Structures are given as C-alpha cells and as structure tokens.
Amino acid sequence: MAVRYELIKTCKQSGARLGKLHTPHGTIDTPVFMPVGTQATVKSMSPEEVKELGAQIILSNTYHLFLRPGHELVQQAGGLHSFMNWDRAILTDSGGFQVFSLSENRKITEEGVQFRSHLNGDKLFISPEKAMEIQNALGSDIMMAFDECPPYPAEYEYIKASTERTSRWAERCLKSHNRPEDQALFGIVQGGMHEELRRQSAADLTSLDFPGYAIGGLSVGEPKDIMFRVLDFTVPFLPQHKPRYLMGVGSPDALLEGAIRGIDMFDCVLPTRIARNGTVMTSQGRLVIRNAKYMNDFTPLDPNCDCYTCKNYTRAYIRHLHKADEIFGVRLTTYHNLYFLVQLMKRVRQAIMEDRLLDFRDEFFDQYGLHDN
Numbered sequence: 001m002a003v004r005y006e007l008i009k010t011c012k013q014s015g016a017r018l019g020k021l022h023t024p025h026g027t028i029d030t031p032v033f034m035p036v037g038t039q040a041t042v043k044s045m046s047p048e049e050v051k052e053l054g055a056q057i058i059l060s061n062t063y064h065l066f067l068r069p070g071h072e073l074v075q076q077a078g079g080l081h082s083f084m085n086w087d088r089a090i091l092t093d094s095g096g097f098q099v100f101s102l103s104e105n106r107k108i109t110e111e112g113v114q115f116r117s118h119l120n121g122d123k124l125f126i127s128p129e130k131a132m133e134i135q136n137a138l139g140s141d142i143m144m145a146f147d148e149c150p151p152y153p154a155e156y157e158y159i160k161a162s163t164e165r166t167s168r169w170a171e172r173c174l175k176s177h178n179r180p181e182d183q184a185l186f187g188i189v190q191g192g193m194h195e196e197l198r199r200q201s202a203a204d205l206t207s208l209d210f211p212g213y214a215i216g217g218l219s220v221g222e223p224k225d226i227m228f229r230v231l232d233f234t235v236p237f238l239p240q241h242k243p244r245y246l247m248g249v250g251s252p253d254a255l256l257e258g259a260i261r262g263i264d265m266f267d268c269v270l271p272t273r274i275a276r277n278g279t280v281m282t283s284q285g286r287l288v289i290r291n292a293k294y295m296n297d298f299t300p301l302d303p304n305c306d307c308y309t310c311k312n313y314t315r316a317y318i319r320h321l322h323k324a325d326e327i328f329g330v331r332l333t334t335y336h337n338l339y340f341l342v343q344l345m346k347r348v349r350q351a352i353m354e355d356r357l358l359d360f361r362d363e364f365f366d367q368y369g370l371h372d373n
Ligand SMILES: CCCSCc1cc(N)cc2c(=O)[nH]c(N)nc12
Pocket: 036, 038, 059, 060, 061, 093, 094, 095, 096, 097, 144, 147, 148, 149, 188, 215, 216, 217, 218, 219, 220, 247, 248, 249, 267
C-alpha cells in the first residue's frame, strides 16, 4: 500500500489525534505542517536545509510543473524526487485550484477545465485523467483528485452543482489511477460553507474508499470562525482511521484550531511568502524586520527559537539584508518561519501525547497574540 495511516492516540482534551503516515519515502509524524515547493523548490531553501529544519514532506504543484518545465521532462529526470534531489515524501496538488487562482479565460465543463497559461497565453486543458497522468509522471507519494474549489462567496446552486461534479471527477481520477501501490490518491471534500453539501460530498468520496481525505474549499477568504464552524461539522463525516488534510491552511492560530478539530495535515505558502517581504513569525507574535526599531537590535528574531537563523544572526543584521535586498536576508527569514511552524506542530504533538492541547493553545495565544492572520 502506498500510504498507511497509523492512529496512535486521540487527545482526551480535544478531537486532536497523534498519528504516523507511512509512505514509500519515509514516515511523517502527524499533525504535520507541510512546506510548499510550488515549482520543485521550497523557495530559497536547499533540500538539506528543508530536512535540517525538520520537514518530512513537502508539496509541489501539478499546474505549475505541467506548464513549466512540463511533466514529461520531470519524468525523463526520473520523477520529481530525483529532479529536485528530495528523497523524503512529496504531495502534489491536482491543478484545478491553481487554474482558477492563476490563469485567464477559464472554461469549466463536465470534461475538465480549459484555460490559458499565465506564462505565455497558450490554450491548455486539464481533465481528471490529465491531472492523474501529470501526477503519475511526477511520481509524488500522495496525489490529489482533480477538483473545483468554488469561489467564496458563491450561490448555493453553483456550489451544489460544482460539488457534485467534483464527486464525479473524483471517480474518474480513481478509474484512471494506474499506480495505487506506489502513489496514494486522496479525495477532496467540497461543499462550500453548507453542512448538507459537505455531508453529501463526504458521503460520495468515502463510498469510493480513498486512503486519505482533504477538506478543500476553505481558506478562500472566508472569516476564520466560519472556517472553524465548517470543520466542526465536516470532520465527523470523515473516517477516523484515515488522514485528514486541510488544504491551504497555515497560520499558527488556524493550525492549532484545525488540529484541535482532528485535522492531521496542513499546508500553506504563508511562511515562505511573508518571509520574502521580511515578516517573521515569533513566539511573541509577528514582526516586520524592516521596521526602523530593529536597526540597533542585536538580539535574535525570536529569543525562544533555536534555529540556525536565531542562533547565528541578529535582527539588525537581517533588517540590513532586507533593506539592501540581499537574497541571504530572505533565506534567513524563510528558514526561521518554516522552522517555527514545523516546531509548533512538534509541540502540538507533544501536547496531544499529554492530553493537554487546549491548554497548550491558550498558553500559545497568551504569548503570540489572539488574532494572527
Ligand atoms: C500547493 C497548494 C496546495 S493547497 C491548494 C488549495 C488551497 C485551498 N485553500 C483550497 C484548495 C482546494 O479546494 N482544492 C485544491 N485542489 N487545492 C486547494
């Protein structure tokens, strides 16, 4: 079996679970935060640094690699693991979400999605079968079914029709999956913010018996309290003994609230994206390193962090690098932000082991600040 989820323990204080996800490229401790490497690289990090900061799995993107350099080229290189020299686990998204967030002139039909490349305007088409072909060529350990993530907000009727089509697409993905022993295919539950549609989507997908389930259609601009409410009624529709992946979620508060609600896997571009403009997550909340108040601040980004950046460099130096547009500055803030989230999930797993995740959340927010975004 390509991926096997081992449920180790459920937190007595919350709905959180401690688990292990066994894959052909190593075991992943869950709940886990997965760094995003959209174009076959976690931006500005070497694979050695991504390992050193503690990542056991990274994400990459069907849409981007299909457009450039092309999935056939990656296949000629022996697949994504050898192409990017990453020998741990890889999860690839299926491309539908990126078509809608990046490309122009999209046309969605039962067959699939027609769109123009955001790089050169070429007319392209992705169907469930094409998304599977691309992910097969990339050789990811976990593939995502081809889905539509409806815009937020959207009319109930649109979301209903879209969710029903996503269920039909999921079945087509399963039918065209020709390497189930090497690559696990996860279904993606949709349904917008509607409990009945979420129930129906989960029922459709669990009847197809996927090895894992993602909750899509969230982190699309809805208020966080709505996202958490949707999780409250959606997670119970999913099987206990399989992993649950909340797509596109990665701020510290959302990771904690998601883990408390029984989510096992998270991903988000947030830590790498904000690092590029010098915004840093610390145990006392966020700081923007370009701020003049750090000019003569010869302390680490985070006094409670033992990462390479915090052990060797000061706020003053990192501020200087960002003000001077020095690439090394982005590398230092990226390394720290990724380390911060990977370590946060390590502390979450420890709190689950000790049946005290709600207490840990309260302690974390007392320091971090209640409303991170
Ligand atoms: C590398 C990026 C992975 S997560 C992208 C993502 C993010 C969010 N927020 C939602 C969805 C979704 O509903 N479907 C799919 N396939 N992907 C989504």
